[in-house]
Amino acid sequence: MNRCRRAVALLLFVLLLLSPCAALAEDEKKDALTVEESVKAANTADQQAQGAPARADAPQEEDLRRRISDTYAAAKKRARRKSFKGYCGAYVANQLVVLGINTSYLSANGNNTFELYRDLNCTSGGYLVSAYRAREYTLEEALLAILREDPSAGDILVGFQRGTSSAGKKYGHVLFIHGIRNGKVYYSDSCARIVDDVKYGEGEPIVCSLGSFVDQFARYKLDGVVHFREPGQTFQNLMTEETASSSAEKLTSEG
Numbered sequence: 001m002n003r004c005r006r007a008v009a010l011l012l013f014v015l016l017l018l019s020p021c022a023a024l025a026e027d028e029k030k031d032a033l034t035v036e037e038s039v040k041a042a043n044t045a046d047q048q049a050q051g052a053p054a055r056a057d058a059p060q061e062e063d064l065r066r067r068i069s070d071t072y073a074a075a076k077k078r079a080r081r082k083s084f085k086g087y088c089g090a091y092v093a094n095q096l097v098v099l100g101i102n103t104s105y106l107s108a109n110g111n112n113t114f115e116l117y118r119d120l121n122c123t124s125g126g127y128l129v130s131a132y133r134a135r136e137y138t139l140e141e142a143l144l145a146i147l148r149e150d151p152s153a154g155d156i157l158v159g160f161q162r163g164t165s166s167a168g169k170k171y172g173h174v175l176f177i178h179g180i181r182n183g184k185v186y187y188s189d190s191c192a193r194i195v196d197d198v199k200y201g202e203g204e205p206i207v208c209s210l211g212s213f214v215d216q217f218a219r220y221k222l223d224g225v226v227h228f229r230e231p232g233q234t235f236q237n238l239m240t241e242e243t244a245s246s247s248a249e250k251l252t253s254e255g
Contacts, residue, residue, distance in 0.1 A: 064154075064179045064186040065205040071178070072188060072203030074098040083202060084190045086167065088174045089113055091190040091203075092157065095176050101125045101155060101228050111172025114159030114224040127155070127228040134161075134222040140214045142225035147180060150229070154179035159223040173220060185213040 075094035076082065084091040093107035103124040108116055117123070118131040130149075132142035139158065146153045156177040163173040177187040188203050195216060200206045208216075 061181050061184075061186075064181065065207070068178050068186060068188050068205040069203075071095050071098055076203075085202075086191040088190040089171075092174050092176050096123075096125075096157075096228075099155070101127050109171045110159065110163070110168070110174040111161045111223060113157065113174040114226065117157065117226045118224055123228060125230075127230050130227040130229065132225040132227075134224050137225070139217060139222050139225065140210070143180070143185075143210060143214075146225070146227045150227075152179070152181065153227065155228040156180075157226040157228070158217075159225070160217065160220040161223040162221040164219050168220070172223065180210065183210055184208065185210055187213075 072095075075091060075098050076084070078098060079090065079094050088110045089107045089112075092113060093102075093105055096102040097105055101123050106116060106124075107113075114131075117129055118133065120129045120131075122128050130146070132145060137145065143156070146156060154177070158175050158177065160168075160173040162169055163171075175187055175189050177185055179186045184207055187206050189200070189206065191202055193200050193206065193216075195206055195208050196212055
């Protein structure tokens with residue numbers, strides 16, 4: 001009996017010694033988590049103070065760049081072309097098919113593309129159409145109106161009645177914006193373009209501020225802006241192998 005009592009007493013003594021150690025280890029773990037959370041919060045605050053996007057935004061913006069590059073490659077493959085050589089109507093039309101906004105090829109000159117969509121309620125791919133006519137909006141006003149409706153807007157067509165080059169004065173111009181994030185416009189063009197002293201080739205992802213984008217086309221005559229929206233769908237790359245390799249239609253001479 002005495003042996004049993006001594007064994008129980010010894011066990012209780014050991015448990016009393018271990019309890020403070022366990023509590024201390026748990027407190028140290030909580031302190032470590034608090035420090036880690038503080039560092040993350042400080043990093044986020046520093047980024048925001050410096051005007052840099054939060055880390056969570058970076059993948060989304062990188063996805064936009066990749067989307068533009070992939071769309072350009074798929075559009076060329078679909079059109080069976082190595083280059084669009086400035087044929088903006090063909091480039092935009094192929095992008096709309098590749099992205100699933102249209103189910104069939106629908107093209108026109110740059111100065112006629114806006115007319116194809118301005119009176120539509122939705123596209124053949126089921127996207128809702130919101131049109132902003134030049135007689136009611138400037139380019140900047142149209143883009144800001146779209147952003148008020150959808151702060152993470154994408155899939156925006158911009159049509160110009162007239163450009164500044166000899167071809168642009170005759171055929172106008174059209175381009176496609178893949179997204180606007182954190183005040184930056186993500187798009188590409190059917191010809192080389194210099195933006196903020198940086199030269200971009202045909203189809204390359206162009207990233208600039210909204211103000212810089214508007215200034216680039218200050219001497220162009222705006223036709224209108226179209227925002228394509230698929231109900232209930234979040235931003236994603238909509239390209240499929242089927243649309244990328246679908247048969248090419250005969251291209252017309254667009255500006």
